[in-house]
Amino acid sequence: MGINEIEVEAASVSIYELILKAEKLISKKFLDQLIDEKRQILQGTMILINGRNIVHLDKINSIVQDGDEICIFPPGGGG
Amino acid sequence: MTREIFQRNIQFWGEEKQIILADSTILIAGVGGLGCSVAEILTRAGIGKLILMDNDKIEISNLNRQILYDQSDIGKTKVEIAELKLQAINLELEIDVFQKDISNLKNGHLSHFDGVADCLDNFAARFELEKLLQPDHFLVHGGIQNDFGQITTTKPGKTQTLKEIFPGLHIPVSVPIIPQTVMAIGSLMAQEIINNLFGKPQLLNKMLILELSDFSMFKVEIKK
Numbered sequence: 001m002g003i004n005e006i007e008v009e010a011a012s013v014s015i016y017e018l019i020l021k022a023e024k025l026i027s028k029k030f031l032d033q034l035i036d037e038k039r040q041i042l043q044g045t046m047i048l049i050n051g052r053n054i055v056h057l058d059k060i061n062s063i064v065q066d067g068d069e070i071c072i073f074p075p076g077g078g079g
Numbered sequence: 080m081t082r083e084i085f086q087r088n089i090q091f092w093g094e095e096k097q098i099i100l101a102d103s104t105i106l107i108a109g110v111g112g113l114g115c116s117v118a119e120i121l122t123r124a125g126i127g128k129l130i131l132m133d134n135d136k137i138e139i140s141n142l143n144r145q146i147l148y149d150q151s152d153i154g155k156t157k158v159e160i161a162e163l164k165l166q167a168i169n170l171e172l173e174i175d176v177f178q179k180d181i182s183n184l185k186n187g188h189l190s191h192f193d194g195v196a197d198c199l200d201n202f203a204a205r206f207e208l209e210k211l212l213q214p215d216h217f218l219v220h221g222g223i224q225n226d227f228g229q230i231t232t233t234k235p236g237k238t239q240t241l242k243e244i245f246p247g248l249h250i251p252v253s254v255p256i257i258p259q260t261v262m263a264i265g266s267l268m269a270q271e272i273i274n275n276l277f278g279k280p281q282l283l284n285k286m287l288i289l290e291l292s293d294f295s296m297f298k299v300e301i302k303k
Contacts, residue, residue, distance in 0.1 A: 043248060051284075051300035055246040071299045073288055075245055076224035076264075078254040079113045079200040 011066040015047060015054055018064045034072065035060055044074050081171045085125045096277055097125055103276050104128040104173075104192040108181060108208050110157045111135070112144040112256060113221050114198035116265025117272070119146060121196075122165045124273060128173035129165065130192055133157045134180045144261040181207045194275055196268060197221060197241070202248040205241050209233065217275045219282075221268040224254045226291040228264035231301065232271055232282040239303055244286075260291055 008022050016039065019031050034045045039060050041047065047054045048071040054062040064070065082089075089097050103126055107118045110133040118129055137145070137152045137160060147164045148157070158176040165172060175190060181204045194217040199205050205220065212218060218233045220241055233241060267287065274280050282298070289296045 046245070048299060048301070051302035053244070053246060053301075056243070056303070073229075074224070074227075075248065076222035076228040076254070076260075077200070077202060077248065078223045078256050079109050079111050079198045079221065 010064060013064055014058075014061045015049065015064055015070065016060045018070065044077070045072070046075055047072050081125075081169065084123075084169060088125055092277075099276055100125040100273070101127040103194075104130065104190070105272060106130040106132065106189065106192045106195045107198060108132050108195055109198035109200060109204075110145075110147070110161045111141065111198065111200055112258075112261035113223065113265045113268065114157075114196065115145045115147040115161065116262050117196045117198055117221075117269050118161060118165055119168070120266060120269035121272065122168050122172055124269065125169075126172070128175070128192075130175045130177065130189060131158045131161050132177040132179060132181070132184065133161075134178055134183075144256055144258045146262070180204070184211070192216070194218065194272060196272060198265075198268075202241070202245055205245075209241050217280065219268050219271045219275065221264050223256055223260045223264050226257060226260050227289060228260055229286050229288045230264060230267050230271060230282060231286040232275060232280045234283065238284050239301060243303070244301055263289060263291060 006022060006025060008018060008025060010018050010021055023029050023031060035041055041060060049062055049064060050068055085097055105121055105126055107114045107129055110131050135157050137148045137155055137157055139153055141148060147161045152160045156178050158178050162174045162176050166174060197205055197208060197218055197220040199208060209218060212235050214235050221230050222228055271282050284301050285298045286301055287298050
Protein backbone atom coordinates (compact mmCIF):
# COMPACT_ATOMS: atom_id res chain seq x y z
CA MET A 1 0.00 0.00 0.00
CA GLY A 2 2.76 2.48 0.94
CA ILE A 3 1.71 5.14 3.40
CA ASN A 4 3.10 8.60 2.88
CA GLU A 5 2.15 12.08 3.90
CA ILE A 6 2.56 15.01 1.56
CA GLU A 7 1.45 18.63 1.67
CA VAL A 8 -0.12 20.07 -1.48
CA GLU A 9 -0.79 23.78 -1.85
CA ALA A 10 -4.39 24.18 -2.99
CA ALA A 11 -7.62 25.93 -2.04
CA SER A 12 -11.14 25.46 -3.39
CA VAL A 13 -10.13 22.86 -5.93
CA SER A 14 -11.75 19.52 -6.61
CA ILE A 15 -10.21 16.38 -5.18
CA TYR A 16 -9.60 15.38 -8.81
CA GLU A 17 -7.49 18.48 -9.39
CA LEU A 18 -5.77 18.06 -6.05
CA ILE A 19 -4.68 14.53 -6.93
CA LEU A 20 -3.28 15.81 -10.26
CA LYS A 21 -1.25 18.36 -8.29
CA ALA A 22 -0.07 15.65 -5.91
CA GLU A 23 1.02 13.49 -8.85
CA LYS A 24 3.17 16.34 -10.16
CA LEU A 25 4.61 16.96 -6.72
CA ILE A 26 5.77 13.39 -6.21
CA SER A 27 6.40 12.69 -9.93
CA LYS A 28 4.26 9.57 -9.76
CA LYS A 29 0.91 8.88 -11.36
CA PHE A 30 -1.71 7.16 -9.21
CA LEU A 31 -5.05 8.74 -10.21
CA ASP A 32 -5.72 5.88 -12.64
CA GLN A 33 -5.60 3.48 -9.70
CA LEU A 34 -8.40 5.44 -8.00
CA ILE A 35 -10.91 6.27 -10.75
CA ASP A 36 -11.92 4.87 -14.14
CA GLU A 37 -12.07 6.69 -17.48
CA LYS A 38 -15.56 7.95 -16.59
CA ARG A 39 -14.14 9.44 -13.38
CA GLN A 40 -16.03 6.90 -11.27
CA ILE A 41 -14.24 5.88 -8.07
CA LEU A 42 -12.94 2.33 -8.40
CA GLN A 43 -14.09 -0.32 -5.97
CA GLY A 44 -11.55 -0.89 -3.26
CA THR A 45 -10.63 2.79 -3.02
CA MET A 46 -11.38 5.04 -0.07
CA ILE A 47 -10.85 8.78 -0.33
CA LEU A 48 -11.68 10.78 2.80
CA ILE A 49 -11.74 14.57 3.11
CA ASN A 50 -11.47 15.42 6.80
CA GLY A 51 -12.84 11.97 7.59
CA ARG A 52 -15.76 12.17 5.14
CA ASN A 53 -15.89 9.63 2.34
CA ILE A 54 -16.18 11.51 -0.95
CA VAL A 55 -18.83 9.01 -2.03
CA HIS A 56 -21.10 10.81 0.47
CA LEU A 57 -19.97 14.24 -0.82
CA ASP A 58 -19.62 15.21 -4.50
CA LYS A 59 -17.49 12.18 -5.33
CA ILE A 60 -14.36 12.99 -7.36
CA ASN A 61 -15.62 16.59 -7.80
CA SER A 62 -15.74 17.16 -4.02
CA ILE A 63 -14.13 20.48 -3.12
CA VAL A 64 -11.00 20.66 -0.99
CA GLN A 65 -10.24 23.74 1.12
CA ASP A 66 -6.98 25.02 2.55
CA GLY A 67 -6.03 22.97 5.60
CA ASP A 68 -8.17 19.95 4.71
CA GLU A 69 -6.76 16.52 5.37
CA ILE A 70 -7.15 13.94 2.62
CA CYS A 71 -6.74 10.25 3.28
CA ILE A 72 -6.52 7.77 0.41
CA PHE A 73 -6.24 4.04 1.02
CA PRO A 74 -7.51 0.66 -0.19
CA PRO A 75 -9.43 -1.03 2.64
CA GLY A 76 -8.51 -4.67 3.18
CA GLY A 77 -11.45 -6.92 2.36
CA GLY A 78 -10.18 -10.24 3.66
CA GLY A 79 -10.51 -11.83 7.07
CA MET B 80 -7.25 -23.30 38.11
CA THR B 81 -8.80 -20.66 35.82
CA ARG B 82 -7.47 -17.95 38.09
CA GLU B 83 -3.97 -19.36 37.70
CA ILE B 84 -4.23 -19.20 33.89
CA PHE B 85 -4.91 -15.48 34.09
CA GLN B 86 -2.43 -14.64 36.85
CA ARG B 87 -0.22 -12.50 34.58
CA ASN B 88 -3.25 -10.69 33.10
CA ILE B 89 -4.45 -9.84 36.59
CA GLN B 90 -0.99 -8.54 37.48
CA PHE B 91 -1.45 -6.02 34.68
CA TRP B 92 -5.12 -4.98 34.64
CA GLY B 93 -6.30 -6.19 38.06
CA GLU B 94 -9.00 -8.50 39.42
CA GLU B 95 -11.92 -6.20 38.60
CA LYS B 96 -11.20 -6.13 34.88
CA GLN B 97 -10.57 -9.87 34.80
CA ILE B 98 -14.09 -10.31 36.21
CA ILE B 99 -15.50 -8.00 33.51
CA LEU B 100 -13.93 -10.25 30.88
CA ALA B 101 -15.19 -13.41 32.58
CA ASP B 102 -18.73 -11.97 32.49
CA SER B 103 -18.53 -10.99 28.80
CA THR B 104 -19.63 -12.69 25.58
CA ILE B 105 -18.26 -11.97 22.12
CA LEU B 106 -19.67 -13.19 18.81
CA ILE B 107 -16.80 -14.20 16.53
CA ALA B 108 -18.24 -13.72 13.04
CA GLY B 109 -16.01 -15.79 10.77
CA VAL B 110 -13.49 -18.24 12.23
CA GLY B 111 -10.89 -17.89 9.50
CA GLY B 112 -7.62 -15.97 9.81
CA LEU B 113 -8.75 -13.05 11.94
CA GLY B 114 -11.37 -15.12 13.75
CA CYS B 115 -8.84 -17.71 14.93
CA SER B 116 -6.42 -15.03 16.17
CA VAL B 117 -9.07 -12.93 17.90
CA ALA B 118 -10.77 -15.95 19.50
CA GLU B 119 -7.48 -17.35 20.81
CA ILE B 120 -6.35 -14.02 22.26
CA LEU B 121 -9.73 -13.39 23.91
CA THR B 122 -9.65 -16.92 25.36
CA ARG B 123 -6.18 -16.39 26.79
CA ALA B 124 -7.28 -12.95 28.04
CA GLY B 125 -10.08 -14.65 29.98
CA ILE B 126 -13.30 -13.97 28.08
CA GLY B 127 -16.23 -15.84 29.63
CA LYS B 128 -18.09 -16.89 26.52
CA LEU B 129 -17.55 -16.99 22.75
CA ILE B 130 -20.13 -17.55 20.06
CA LEU B 131 -18.35 -18.97 17.01
CA MET B 132 -20.02 -18.54 13.63
CA ASP B 133 -18.68 -19.95 10.36
CA ASN B 134 -20.06 -22.25 7.70
CA ASP B 135 -16.77 -23.43 6.19
CA LYS B 136 -14.67 -26.54 6.44
CA ILE B 137 -10.91 -26.42 6.95
CA GLU B 138 -8.84 -26.53 3.76
CA ILE B 139 -5.11 -27.00 3.37
CA SER B 140 -4.78 -23.45 1.99
CA ASN B 141 -6.10 -22.09 5.32
CA LEU B 142 -3.04 -23.28 7.23
CA ASN B 143 -0.81 -20.33 6.34
CA ARG B 144 -2.82 -18.07 8.65
CA GLN B 145 -5.62 -19.79 10.58
CA ILE B 146 -3.77 -20.56 13.79
CA LEU B 147 -6.28 -22.87 15.46
CA TYR B 148 -6.04 -25.50 12.69
CA ASP B 149 -3.45 -28.03 11.54
CA GLN B 150 -3.11 -30.79 8.92
CA SER B 151 -5.10 -33.29 10.97
CA ASP B 152 -8.12 -30.96 10.86
CA ILE B 153 -8.52 -30.81 7.05
CA GLY B 154 -12.11 -31.44 6.00
CA LYS B 155 -13.58 -30.83 9.45
CA THR B 156 -15.77 -27.83 10.20
CA LYS B 157 -14.00 -24.73 11.45
CA VAL B 158 -16.40 -24.14 14.34
CA GLU B 159 -16.03 -27.74 15.57
CA ILE B 160 -12.21 -27.61 15.65
CA ALA B 161 -12.03 -24.04 16.95
CA GLU B 162 -14.30 -25.05 19.82
CA LEU B 163 -12.04 -28.02 20.68
CA LYS B 164 -8.82 -25.98 20.55
CA LEU B 165 -10.20 -23.04 22.55
CA GLN B 166 -11.80 -25.30 25.14
CA ALA B 167 -8.45 -27.03 25.62
CA ILE B 168 -6.94 -23.66 26.59
CA ASN B 169 -9.60 -22.81 29.17
CA LEU B 170 -11.91 -25.59 30.33
CA GLU B 171 -14.28 -23.03 31.86
CA LEU B 172 -14.76 -21.06 28.64
CA GLU B 173 -18.37 -21.26 27.48
CA ILE B 174 -18.72 -21.73 23.70
CA ASP B 175 -21.74 -21.71 21.39
CA VAL B 176 -21.17 -22.72 17.78
CA PHE B 177 -23.17 -21.87 14.67
CA GLN B 178 -22.22 -23.58 11.45
CA LYS B 179 -24.10 -21.09 9.34
CA ASP B 180 -23.52 -18.30 6.87
CA ILE B 181 -24.37 -14.87 8.16
CA SER B 182 -27.22 -14.63 5.65
CA ASN B 183 -28.90 -17.61 7.37
CA LEU B 184 -28.48 -16.23 10.87
CA LYS B 185 -31.26 -14.24 12.49
CA ASN B 186 -31.03 -12.40 15.78
CA GLY B 187 -33.33 -14.93 17.44
CA HIS B 188 -30.78 -17.70 16.81
CA LEU B 189 -28.20 -16.06 19.06
CA SER B 190 -27.98 -15.92 22.82
CA HIS B 191 -27.00 -12.64 24.49
CA PHE B 192 -23.69 -11.13 23.45
CA ASP B 193 -21.90 -7.90 24.32
CA GLY B 194 -20.06 -7.26 21.10
CA VAL B 195 -19.07 -8.65 17.74
CA ALA B 196 -15.68 -9.35 16.21
CA ASP B 197 -16.15 -8.79 12.47
CA CYS B 198 -13.68 -11.33 11.12
CA LEU B 199 -15.59 -11.97 7.89
CA ASP B 200 -13.87 -12.14 4.52
CA ASN B 201 -16.09 -9.95 2.35
CA PHE B 202 -18.00 -6.70 2.69
CA ALA B 203 -21.38 -8.05 1.54
CA ALA B 204 -21.38 -10.45 4.53
CA ARG B 205 -20.24 -7.64 6.85
CA PHE B 206 -23.20 -5.50 5.79
CA GLU B 207 -25.49 -8.43 6.68
CA LEU B 208 -23.71 -8.93 10.00
CA GLU B 209 -24.29 -5.41 11.22
CA LYS B 210 -28.04 -5.87 10.80
CA LEU B 211 -27.87 -8.11 13.90
CA LEU B 212 -26.62 -5.28 16.10
CA GLN B 213 -28.78 -3.91 18.90
CA PRO B 214 -28.21 -0.39 20.34
CA ASP B 215 -26.10 -1.69 23.24
CA HIS B 216 -23.81 -3.77 21.02
CA PHE B 217 -20.42 -2.79 19.66
CA LEU B 218 -18.74 -4.22 16.58
CA VAL B 219 -15.01 -4.27 16.04
CA HIS B 220 -14.31 -4.49 12.32
CA GLY B 221 -11.07 -5.85 10.93
CA GLY B 222 -10.09 -6.20 7.29
CA ILE B 223 -6.83 -7.37 5.77
CA GLN B 224 -5.13 -7.68 2.42
CA ASN B 225 -1.51 -8.17 1.37
CA ASP B 226 0.52 -6.54 4.16
CA PHE B 227 -2.01 -3.97 5.34
CA GLY B 228 -5.30 -3.82 7.19
CA GLN B 229 -7.75 -1.61 9.04
CA ILE B 230 -9.76 -1.66 12.25
CA THR B 231 -12.66 0.41 13.55
CA THR B 232 -15.39 0.17 16.17
CA THR B 233 -19.00 0.78 15.19
CA LYS B 234 -22.03 1.24 17.46
CA PRO B 235 -25.62 1.65 16.27
CA GLY B 236 -26.60 5.31 16.46
CA LYS B 237 -23.14 6.47 17.58
CA THR B 238 -21.05 5.82 14.48
CA GLN B 239 -21.62 5.26 10.81
CA THR B 240 -22.47 1.73 9.79
CA LEU B 241 -19.91 -0.35 7.89
CA LYS B 242 -22.09 0.08 4.82
CA GLU B 243 -21.73 3.87 5.16
CA ILE B 244 -18.01 3.71 5.91
CA PHE B 245 -17.26 1.33 3.03
CA PRO B 246 -19.90 2.29 0.45
CA GLY B 247 -20.37 0.00 -2.53
CA LEU B 248 -17.48 -2.33 -1.76
CA HIS B 249 -17.60 -5.80 -3.24
CA ILE B 250 -14.00 -6.87 -3.01
CA PRO B 251 -13.42 -10.48 -4.16
CA VAL B 252 -13.23 -13.07 -1.39
CA SER B 253 -9.86 -14.53 -2.34
CA VAL B 254 -7.41 -11.70 -1.59
CA PRO B 255 -3.67 -12.21 -0.98
CA ILE B 256 -3.06 -12.59 2.76
CA ILE B 257 0.10 -13.35 4.71
CA PRO B 258 0.16 -14.71 8.29
CA GLN B 259 1.84 -11.73 9.93
CA THR B 260 -0.87 -9.34 8.70
CA VAL B 261 -3.57 -11.61 10.10
CA MET B 262 -1.96 -11.90 13.51
CA ALA B 263 -1.07 -8.20 13.76
CA ILE B 264 -4.58 -7.05 12.86
CA GLY B 265 -6.11 -9.87 14.94
CA SER B 266 -4.13 -8.74 18.00
CA LEU B 267 -5.18 -5.12 17.52
CA MET B 268 -8.82 -6.19 17.10
CA ALA B 269 -8.66 -8.19 20.33
CA GLN B 270 -7.21 -5.15 22.11
CA GLU B 271 -10.03 -2.94 20.84
CA ILE B 272 -12.65 -5.52 21.89
CA ILE B 273 -11.14 -5.50 25.37
CA ASN B 274 -11.08 -1.67 25.27
CA ASN B 275 -14.82 -1.77 24.52
CA LEU B 276 -15.53 -4.26 27.30
CA PHE B 277 -13.59 -2.06 29.73
CA GLY B 278 -15.67 0.93 28.58
CA LYS B 279 -12.82 2.69 26.78
CA PRO B 280 -13.07 2.08 23.02
CA GLN B 281 -10.34 3.91 21.13
CA LEU B 282 -11.68 3.56 17.60
CA LEU B 283 -15.21 4.98 17.71
CA ASN B 284 -15.46 7.19 14.61
CA LYS B 285 -11.81 6.49 13.96
CA MET B 286 -10.04 3.99 11.77
CA LEU B 287 -6.67 2.51 12.55
CA ILE B 288 -4.70 1.67 9.43
CA LEU B 289 -1.66 -0.57 9.66
CA GLU B 290 0.98 -1.12 6.98
CA LEU B 291 3.45 -3.82 7.90
CA SER B 292 6.07 -3.21 5.20
CA ASP B 293 7.34 0.00 6.82
CA PHE B 294 5.56 -0.37 10.21
CA SER B 295 3.32 2.63 9.52
CA MET B 296 0.27 2.89 11.72
CA PHE B 297 -2.06 5.83 11.90
CA LYS B 298 -5.57 6.77 12.98
CA VAL B 299 -7.92 8.70 10.74
CA GLU B 300 -11.20 10.30 11.77
CA ILE B 301 -14.38 9.06 10.14
CA LYS B 302 -17.25 11.54 9.95
CA LYS B 303 -20.74 11.46 8.49
